[in-house]
Amino acid sequence: ATIASVEDPTRDDGRIVRSGDGSLERIVERKDATSEQRMQVHEFNVGLYCFDGSRLAAELEKIKDDNKAGEFYLTDVFLHLKPVTVVKLDDPNEAMGIKDRVRLARATGVLRRRILEQCMLGGVTIVDPESTFVDVTVTIGIDTVIEPFTVLKGATNIGSECRIGPHVYIEDARVGDRSDCGPFAKLRPGTEIAEDVHIGSFAELVRTKVGRGSRVPHVSYLGDTDLGADANIGAGTITANFDGTNKNRTEIGDGAFIGVDTMLVAPVKLGKGARTGAGSVVTKDVPDGATAVGVPARVIRRKS
Structure with missing residues (x-):
């Protein structure tokens, strides 16, 4: 034996x-x-x-x-x-002998530290390893900075030269090169962020695609959304994706400008360069280059 x-x-x-x-x-x-x-x-x-x-x-x-x-x-x-x-x-x-939750936490800490060390040896900056949690299935590109209190789970892929955190939770999502996320942001499964994107404070995205150069600066919820390139989402914007039975998608075109506190009631489509006024409740499609305002929103200006 x-x-x-x-x-x-x-x-x-x-x-x-x-x-x-x-x-x-x-x-x-x-x-x-x-x-x-x-x-x-x-x-x-x-x-x-x-x-x-x-x-x-x-x-x-x-x-x-x-x-x-x-x-x-x-x-x-x-x-x-x-x-x-x-x-x-x-x-x-x-x-390690694991006979209680205390020793389980110690063993988990050993494995977590090994994962973070591999990330750091691969060119990733982990500002505070003691407060950072990264699953072994996560991939992170070179020269990315992970701020404290960040949790990266599942099949998450973070590109190169990104900045993530602090206080960010990302699960089964993709973040493209040179993008930043946080603080206090949450990317849920099925979210894909392109290159050069800014996801700011208190933003939550799920099953959402964000095009290159777009901005979701703060206090927004985008669910089941296709956001084009170089678009801007104003503070307080919400996509109302659930009608009580089904999850519905919202489409926002390239270069769109969504005013603060806009509610987009899915299914709805906003065209390229479309704009909404502050506090608008959009229930109908907005054409390319048009501006919609009010509750419910109506188009007041169309692209000539």
Whole structure:
């Protein structure tokens, strides 16, 4: 049989007790360890084993419960399976014992730090690794800066020379090169941000495509939206995409200018260069170059 061990004084699992020649004598569980063993033995069983299956079943029959816990210890099988090879792991973090939520958080922290280190070695600036959470499935381009309290999850792809955060949540979304997002922004699944885009404070986007050079500066919700290039979304703009039964799409053309506090009631389409006045409630399509104002909005100026 082969077992794995680790030298880690912080653990309190079964101790590896060796014979004078260095071979395994037995594994002593915490309750059964003597004071001397607890003080001097800091090599621990990590629970990884490789057995000769043809012998294991028969040897398991020999295990007894003559211990302080009154339990059948699987590790007692090594008293009968000989020889036993002990492989000592170099890194204690490779075999952390997770028995409660505290130790689960510690293990998660180790994995999170490894992910962030790989990002930094790849040319990404992580301003504060202690407050940044990046899934292993996320990709980030070179020279991008990730500000504190940013969470990147799932199949998210961040381009090069971007600035993300602080306090930004992105899941299963794409951000193009040289774009920035935040602070306090949320990109939900299905969102695709092109290059040179600005997503500002308190903006939330879901299943939305944003064209190159467009701006969603602050306090806006865009759901199920196709936003063209070089468009500007005024503060307080909302796409009313859910009618109680279905999610409907909004289309906003290249170069459109959406005034503050505009409500776009989907399905609706605003053409290239279209404009809305502040506080408008748009329920009907607005042609290319036209301006719509009011509640409900009406077209007051068309492109000549």
